[in-house]
Amino acid sequence: MKYRYFLFRPVTYLVVLAFVGININSYSQENDAGKPVNVIFRYDDYSANSLTDAELRIIKAFRRHGIPVTFGVIPFKVTGDPEDPAPRDLLPLDSVKAEILKTGYEEGILDISMHGYSHQTNSSAYLSEFANLQLNEQVKKMSEGREYLQDITGAPVTTFLPPWNTYDLNTLTALEKSGFTILSANKKGLAVKGSNLKYLPVSCDLTELKDAVNTARKSSDDQPLIVVLLHDYDFLDFNDVLGVLSFQEFFELIDWVSAQDDVRIISISQASEVIADLSADRAIRTKKIYYPEKIPPLSLGSSMLLYQESPSLVMAIIKTGAFYSIFLIIGAVLFLRIRKKIFSKTR
Numbered sequence: 001m002k003y004r005y006f007l008f009r010p011v012t013y014l015v016v017l018a019f020v021g022i023n024i025n026s027y028s029q030e031n032d033a034g035k036p037v038n039v040i041f042r043y044d045d046y047s048a049n050s051l052t053d054a055e056l057r058i059i060k061a062f063r064r065h066g067i068p069v070t071f072g073v074i075p076f077k078v079t080g081d082p083e084d085p086a087p088r089d090l091l092p093l094d095s096v097k098a099e100i101l102k103t104g105y106e107e108g109i110l111d112i113s114m115h116g117y118s119h120q121t122n123s124s125a126y127l128s129e130f131a132n133l134q135l136n137e138q139v140k141k142m143s144e145g146r147e148y149l150q151d152i153t154g155a156p157v158t159t160f161l162p163p164w165n166t167y168d169l170n171t172l173t174a175l176e177k178s179g180f181t182i183l184s185a186n187k188k189g190l191a192v193k194g195s196n197l198k199y200l201p202v203s204c205d206l207t208e209l210k211d212a213v214n215t216a217r218k219s220s221d222d223q224p225l226i227v228v229l230l231h232d233y234d235f236l237d238f239n240d241v242l243g244v245l246s247f248q249e250f251f252e253l254i255d256w257v258s259a260q261d262d263v264r265i266i267s268i269s270q271a272s273e274v275i276a277d278l279s280a281d282r283a284i285r286t287k288k289i290y291y292p293e294k295i296p297p298l299s300l301g302s303s304m305l306l307y308q309e310s311p312s313l314v315m316a317i318i319k320t321g322a323f324y325s326i327f328l329i330i331g332a333v334l335f336l337r338i339r340k341k342i343f344s345k346t347r
């Protein structure tokens with residue numbers, strides 16, 4: 001009888017605490033029907049030598065449903081390895097590549113954004129095209145690239161996607177000086193209080209989209225927002241090393257997402273008009289919980305797949321603390337029980 005009691009108490013603690021932990025993890029989830037989930041697709045690295053076949057198939061997937069995709073275009077792609085900073089020739093877009101963009105824009109499918117200038121790192125110590133460049137150098141590259149893209153596509157280009165999602169404070173100033181109004185990098189990105197730029201960081205990849213939509217449906221955000229990043233190397237048809245899905249699966253995924261009545265697929269440019277808060281403050285709050293989000297249980301709950309409206313560092317600490325307290329308490333209880341049993345035997 002005494003032996004059963006010895007086992008029973010820790011098991012009860014375990015069940016109760018696990019239950020509490022699970023509930024804390026879903027504390028913010030409430031259902032609010034009628035609130036659309038906003039999904040943005042951002043395709044990076046369109047350039048003179050990117051995979052045109054893959055790009056035409058991507059455009060086709062979106063065109064089938066008349067939904068937009070934001071293309072990150074490199075105006076003057078460096079030849080050879082972009083991770084090698086040695087000076088080399090640059091490739092402007094040829095007429096075929098330019099025509100694809102122009103047609104896509106005119107159809108309302110392509111939202112044209114600028115993804116760097118040549119996408120070449122300026123140092124071998126880190127990967128960045130813009131970080132650590134002088135302000136005037138950054139302004140020059142941005143203005144030149146933007147003017148060129150607007151010229152060949154006829155589209156307004158107001159969004160900048162920094163290569164490797166890396167940049168510095170000068171980049172923020174240079175963007176405003178060059179006529180950009182939106183910055184899309186990742187959740188780690190710098191943001192400055194009071195900056196006039198709109199921030200729209202990437203939140204997930206293609207394989208996480210369904211999870212992200214389901215999470216967004218339960219989110220308490222007023223305008224749940226998902227920014228999906230894709231590259232040509234995501235497709236097994238073109239890259240069997242880095243690929244994560246086939247084009248067939250991609251088509252099915254786009255069919256699925258566009259069939260969801262409560263999902264609104266928008267471009268980055270459209271988001272800057274319909275999403276109420278893309279402020280620097282929101283980006284700063286998001287950056288604060290970038291690393292806490294990597295720690296379970298936050299990484300297990302999928303709120304990290306969204307660009308949350310009010311991510312809270314305090315709440316992240318409480319949730320993570322509660323999760324680990326469970327193990328700590330169970331360990332302590334077991335330790336005390338075992339010690340007591342050994343002690344009573346030796347006495």
Ligand SMILES: [Zn+2]
Binds near residue numbers: 044045119163
């Ligand atoms: Zn890139």
